[in-house]
Amino acid sequence: MNESNIDRHIANTEAFKRICASEPVLKAIASAIDVLPGMTPNTVLTSGPPMPWGDYTGGQRDAIIGGVLFEGLASNRDEAARKLAAGDIKVDGCHDYASVGSLAGIYTASMPVFVVENTAFGNVGYCNMYEGTNPRRLNYGVYDQGVRERLLFVQDIVAPMLKMALQLSGAIPLKPIIARALHMGDELHSRSTAASMLFTRELFPGLLDIPFEQREAVKQTLQALTEDHYFFLRLSMAAAKSIADAAHHIEGSSVVTAMAFNCRNFAIRVSGLGDQWFVGPHATVQAKLFEGHSEDEITWMGGESTITETIGLGGFAQAAAFALQQYQGGSPEAMMKRNLQMYEITIGEHPDYHIPSLGYRGTPTGIDIFRVLENGILPVMDIGIAGRDGGQIGAGIVSAPIECFELAAQAYRSRYQAIE
Amino acid sequence: MNESNIDRHIANTEAFKRICASEPVLKAIASAIDVLPGMTPNTVLTSGPPMPWGDYTGGQRDAIIGGVLFEGLASNRDEAARKLAAGDIKVDGCHDYASVGSLAGIYTASMPVFVVENTAFGNVGYCNMYEGTNPRRLNYGVYDQGVRERLLFVQDIVAPMLKMALQLSGAIPLKPIIARALHMGDELHSRSTAASMLFTRELFPGLLDIPFEQREAVKQTLQALTEDHYFFLRLSMAAAKSIADAAHHIEGSSVVTAMAFNCRNFAIRVSGLGDQWFVGPHATVQAKLFEGHSEDEITWMGGESTITETIGLGGFAQAAAFALQQYQGGSPEAMMKRNLQMYEITIGEHPDYHIPSLGYRGTPTGIDIFRVLENGILPVMDIGIAGRDGGQIGAGIVSAPIECFELAAQAYRSRYQAIE
Numbered sequence: 001m002n003e004s005n006i007d008r009h010i011a012n013t014e015a016f017k018r019i020c021a022s023e024p025v026l027k028a029i030a031s032a033i034d035v036l037p038g039m040t041p042n043t044v045l046t047s048g049p050p051m052p053w054g055d056y057t058g059g060q061r062d063a064i065i066g067g068v069l070f071e072g073l074a075s076n077r078d079e080a081a082r083k084l085a086a087g088d089i090k091v092d093g094c095h096d097y098a099s100v101g102s103l104a105g106i107y108t109a110s111m112p113v114f115v116v117e118n119t120a121f122g123n124v125g126y127c128n129m130y131e132g133t134n135p136r137r138l139n140y141g142v143y144d145q146g147v148r149e150r151l152l153f154v155q156d157i158v159a160p161m162l163k164m165a166l167q168l169s170g171a172i173p174l175k176p177i178i179a180r181a182l183h184m185g186d187e188l189h190s191r192s193t194a195a196s197m198l199f200t201r202e203l204f205p206g207l208l209d210i211p212f213e214q215r216e217a218v219k220q221t222l223q224a225l226t227e228d229h230y231f232f233l234r235l236s237m238a239a240a241k242s243i244a245d246a247a248h249h250i251e252g253s254s255v256v257t258a259m260a261f262n263c264r265n266f267a268i269r270v271s272g273l274g275d276q277w278f279v280g281p282h283a284t285v286q287a288k289l290f291e292g293h294s295e296d297e298i299t300w301m302g303g304e305s306t307i308t309e310t311i312g313l314g315g316f317a318q319a320a321a322f323a324l325q326q327y328q329g330g331s332p333e334a335m336m337k338r339n340l341q342m343y344e345i346t347i348g349e350h351p352d353y354h355i356p357s358l359g360y361r362g363t364p365t366g367i368d369i370f371r372v373l374e375n376g377i378l379p380v381m382d383i384g385i386a387g388r389d390g391g392q393i394g395a396g397i398v399s400a401p402i403e404c405f406e407l408a409a410q411a412y413r414s415r416y417q418a419i420e
Numbered sequence: 421m422n423e424s425n426i427d428r429h430i431a432n433t434e435a436f437k438r439i440c441a442s443e444p445v446l447k448a449i450a451s452a453i454d455v456l457p458g459m460t461p462n463t464v465l466t467s468g469p470p471m472p473w474g475d476y477t478g479g480q481r482d483a484i485i486g487g488v489l490f491e492g493l494a495s496n497r498d499e500a501a502r503k504l505a506a507g508d509i510k511v512d513g514c515h516d517y518a519s520v521g522s523l524a525g526i527y528t529a530s531m532p533v534f535v536v537e538n539t540a541f542g543n544v545g546y547c548n549m550y551e552g553t554n555p556r557r558l559n560y561g562v563y564d565q566g567v568r569e570r571l572l573f574v575q576d577i578v579a580p581m582l583k584m585a586l587q588l589s590g591a592i593p594l595k596p597i598i599a600r601a602l603h604m605g606d607e608l609h610s611r612s613t614a615a616s617m618l619f620t621r622e623l624f625p626g627l628l629d630i631p632f633e634q635r636e637a638v639k640q641t642l643q644a645l646t647e648d649h650y651f652f653l654r655l656s657m658a659a660a661k662s663i664a665d666a667a668h669h670i671e672g673s674s675v676v677t678a679m680a681f682n683c684r685n686f687a688i689r690v691s692g693l694g695d696q697w698f699v700g701p702h703a704t705v706q707a708k709l710f711e712g713h714s715e716d717e718i719t720w721m722g723g724e725s726t727i728t729e730t731i732g733l734g735g736f737a738q739a740a741a742f743a744l745q746q747y748q749g750g751s752p753e754a755m756m757k758r759n760l761q762m763y764e765i766t767i768g769e770h771p772d773y774h775i776p777s778l779g780y781r782g783t784p785t786g787i788d789i790f791r792v793l794e795n796g797i798l799p800v801m802d803i804g805i806a807g808r809d810g811g812q813i814g815a816g817i818v819s820a821p822i823e824c825f826e827l828a829a830q831a832y833r834s835r836y837q838a839i840e
Contacts, residue, residue: 183743184614185604185776194604197617204642212632222624322776323603332777356605356742357752357777 008370008416011252015271016347016366018247019311023120024239026172029163033109036097036126040109042073043090047105047302048262049277050093053084059141059301059390060263063104064091066143070151071108095258096275099126100241100304102234103139103386111151112159114235116174118242125242127234129154133227135290135392141301142390154224161214161221165206172202174239178313179352181232182363187321189305189314190328190382190395192232199232200225229327233305240307247271247366254412255347256367259306259379259400263299268404270369273411280403287385287396288329299388306381312350312365315380315397316342320355320363328382328395338380338397339364345371345379369412372405428790428836431672435691436767436786438667439731443540444659446592449583453529456517456546460529462493463510467525467722468682469697470513473504479561479721479810480683483524484511486563490571491528515678516695519546520661520724522654523559523806531571532579534655536594538662545662547654549574553647555710555812561721562810574644581634581641585626592622594659597652598733599772602783607741609725609734610748610802610815612652619652620645649747653725660727667691667786674832675767676787679726679799679820683719688824690789693831700823707805707816708749719808726801732770732785735800735817736762740775740783748802748815758800758817759784765791765799789832792825 033039044067046060056064065080073089074080083089094101101107113126131137131150138147166172177198184194200222207218225231248257253271260267260277267277282300289295308314318324319339322332336357342364343349349362367379378399387393453459464487466480476484485500493509494500503509514521521527533546551557552570586592597618604614620642627638645651668677673691680687680697687697702720709715728734738744739759742752756777762784763769769782787799798819807813 183605194614194617197614197621200621201617201642201646205639208628208635208639208642215628218628219625222621222628226621325776326780331779356745359751360746 007252008254011250011272012255012347012366012368015247015250015253015255018121019243019366020351021120022118022243022246024116024125024174024242025119026114026166026174026235027117028115029112029159029166030115031109032107032111032113032128035113035115036099036107038097040090042088043092043109044068045092045094045097045099045101045105045107046262047094047101047103047304048260049265049267049279050091050096051262051264053091055264056091057263058299058388059386060104062141062143062390063106063138063301066138066147067106067108069143070138070148071110094304095260098124098241098245100237100307101139101302102237102305103303103384104141104301105304106138110155112155114238116235116238116242118246121246123242123245125238125240125245127238127241129159130231130234132224136390137392140386140391157217158221158224161207161210161217162203164210165203167206168209169203169206172199174235175352177202178236178239179354182317182320182353183356185321185323187314187317187324187382188236189233189308190384191229191321191324192236193229195232195236196226196229199235236308236313237305240311240313243311244307249274252416254369256310256369259310259381260304261300262302266401266404268400268408270408270412273408273415276411278404278408278411280401280407283381283398283400285385285396285398286329287394288327289385289394293387293393297387297389297393299386301386303383305383309379309381310367312346312353312363315382316365317353317355317363318382319357322357324382328397330397341377342380344375345377369405369408373409378402427672428674431670431692432675432767432786432788435667435670435673435675438541439663439786440771441540442538442663442666444536444545444594444662445539446534446586446594446655447537448535449532449579449586450535451529452527452531452533452548455533455535456519456527458517460510462508463512463529464488465512465514465517465519465521465525465527466682467514467521467523467724468680469685469687469699470511470516471682471684473511475684476511477683478719478808479806480524482561482563482810483526483558483721486558486567487526487528489563490558490568491530514724515680518544518661518665520657520727521559521722522657522725523723523804524561524721525724526558530575532575534658536655536658536662538666541666543662543665545658545660545665547658547661549579550651550654552644556810557812560806560811577637578641578644581627581630581637582623584630585623587626588629589623589626592619594655595772597622598656598659599774602737602740602773603776605741605743607734607737607744607802608656609653609728610804611649611741611744612656613649615652615656616646619655656728656733657725660731660733663731664727669694672836674789676730676789679730679801680724681720682722686821686824688820688828690828690832693828693835696831698824698828698831700821700827703801703818703820705805705816705818706749707814708747709805709814713807713813717807717809717813719806721806723803725803729799729801730787732766732773732783735802736785737773737775737783738802739777742777744802748817750817761797762800764795765797789825789828793829798822
């Protein structure tokens with residue numbers, strides 16, 4: 001080991017420490033336009049490294065158009081496509097707006113978002129809200145009357161009730177919820193069942209203080225919070241974004257600070273390599289599809305919920321969530337094995353996030369691009385699977401493509417010749 | 421195999437089927453005096469095979485006296501002891517009143533109980549309510565001003581709010597809650613964390629409809645429901661009692677329908693052998709004690725929460741609850757191994773209660789005394805550990821004593837000579 005190796009080690013240790021010391025706290029619920037840095041009324045955000053409008057295809061293209069229509073920026077699909085092509089409506093990547101997108105990841109100006117401050121470092125991460133249990137959702141490339149009504153329900157009922165409850169209850173620290181949910185069968189990406197309930201529990205006092213005449217809206221909100229496994233995901237995503245950003249821009253660090261994909265590519269960002277995306281082909285997937293769907297329907301529409309893996313949750317904590325096997329396939333043994341492999345490519349074990357089935361071992365945290373390459377082990381992620389006709393058709397495990405890590409390592413070598 | 425073996429097989433299959441087909445539903449909350457069959461104003465119920473008053477010692481004796489004082493049947497300990505000795509106050513076993521006791525298991529006339537009907541068979545099981553997080557509780561042999569205040573809080577705040585919410589929400593089926601909690605890290609005996617939240621979620625609509633001026637009481641109740649891992653235990657106990665009783669009194673069945681202990685003995689009941697208790701010495705224990713306590717403090721005060729193991733939960737589902745290792749000790753590997761052993765002594769695998777870490781295998785259900793003896797494997801139970809000075813001092817795994825099963829087998833042989 002020479003002096004330069006020590007530098008990378010120190011930089012990566014710092015990145016790891018910042019991830020672990022992060023304290024994500026839900027501070028507010030607000031409209032995207034009011035809080036996302038740089039957001040404008042005619043911007044639509046979407047998942048993955050941003051591309052020119054013409055490069056978006058399939059479900060992700062449909063989802064962007066859906067966002068334009070939902071926001072009232074055009075009155076039909078053709079007009080939307082024309083305005084997008086003309087640049088009258090801007091498409092950009094969520095990550096550059098301190099936010100992360102679920103699947104296609106559409107943000108428009110009026111959408112309510114969670115405002116999660118990493119109080120240990122002062123930066124903020126944002127995420128918009130879960131649309132609900134219908135597999136046909138805007139973030140899965142569908143926009144129709146049903147999707148519109150559900151988005152309005154989230155905007156007009158769920159968000160205002162949560163906002164009111166939050167104002168009455170006070171800010172909610174998310175780290176304790178995440179830590180406890182890991183003991184209750186969640187990995188906080190494809191399964192947030194317990195976390196959603198623990199979050200709801202924190203809101204109880206506030207929800208009870210909402211004026212009695214609004215109790216039907218409160219009941220509908222409680223239903224939305226707990227009806228399936230996904231509500232809290234948007235909070236773990238906002239938390240993870242605020243955590244990953246705190247570890248970004250550390251000179252000399254080879255720790256991954258974002259993994260994301262659009263309809264064409266998978267890509268990563270690295271702490272010490274600025275905001276450049278290192279782009280590779282699509283991830284490889286092992287899926288379990290809902291009844292009536294087949295492998296040839298699987299399509300890519302984007303996704304940034306993989307920010308959770310970036311900070312040691314999701315696929316990196318799958319041995320905490322054996323119940324996932326029913327949803328995304330696999331066996332407990334395979335989940336355990338994959339989870340254990342992640343220790344081979346990470347900097348350390350999280351001091352606060354523990355996996356009971358591994359004897360309370362801390363989750364593998366802080367992906368090092370060089371450990372990925374040296375060990376030939378790829379980061380795994382638990383994701384929802386989109387179908388070519390829109391909608392969710394299943395769930396599965398994906399592995400990041402090696403090319404992203406190779407490109408990042410090249411860039412690292414050229415930037416840090418002296419200290420590799 | 422001769423004809424007689426087939427009979428036992430048929431009888432045990434019937435017992436197993438009844439356990440699995442049971443549908444425990446929370447129907448009401450009521451005072452013990454109003455619902456427990458045979459309860460009288462001057463009866464105190466306690467855990468384990470009933471004994472003459474003079475035989476109760478230590479914490480269980482103290483707990484009975486505490487019950488007398490709480491109920492106002494005597495004004496001091498000496499008077500209580502005199503009245504108990506004179507038979508003016510009757511001590512009896514919970515199990516004979518369709519109920520089960522947690523630890524010392526004290527029931528007095530005014531205490532609120534859960535009324536759980538097994539709607540598949542029409543019988544009812546009862547259990548009183550969790551006192552709260554303080555390790556010093558009446559059911560752990562302590563009675564002082566703090567314990568009294570907490571019991572009154574349960575009686576005057578928690579029970580009335582739950583009762584009102586239940587009346588507004590309607591009856592709550594418990595089987596779906598138990599089934600889902602097994603996917604969320606509970607085994608429903610020493611860990612009911614998720615079940616408590618799932619139960620609370622069912623009560624939401626009712627709790628929200630309680631008149632607004634009572635919202636402070638509702639908030640306190642929500643806190644009591646979810647503040648730790650134990651609230652739902654009393655519901656799984658009442659459910660388990662209603663389930664086990666449905667499988668009791670099946671002619672020819674060698675399936676265990678109750679496991680219980682008092683301060684002197686461990687004992688079991690067997691479906692085809694009437695209401696006789698087959699009594700052995702204390703169980704053996706592997707404990708993890710709270711900080712500041714030592715092995716020599718461990719004492720026996722009774723316990724009937726082991727009804728949960730009788731129907732395939734608790735220790736028989738411990739591989740669903742790896743988080744328990746922090747509380748009661750052991751490793752995931754040991755928990756898995758012990759859980760798998762229980763399949764060697766049970767009739768079948770529960771079709772609705774699954775263990776995710778075992779690939780969703782059904783929980784081992786219906787303990788057969790002959791399989792216990794043939795395989796030399798003893799039923800294991802997850803229990804709280806009492807200290808000699810009163811209060812909870814830890815938790816652990818106990819194994820039932822072999823003597824109970826030997827005595828039961830003897831009785832079985834003499835009763836069913838023709839069909840062993």
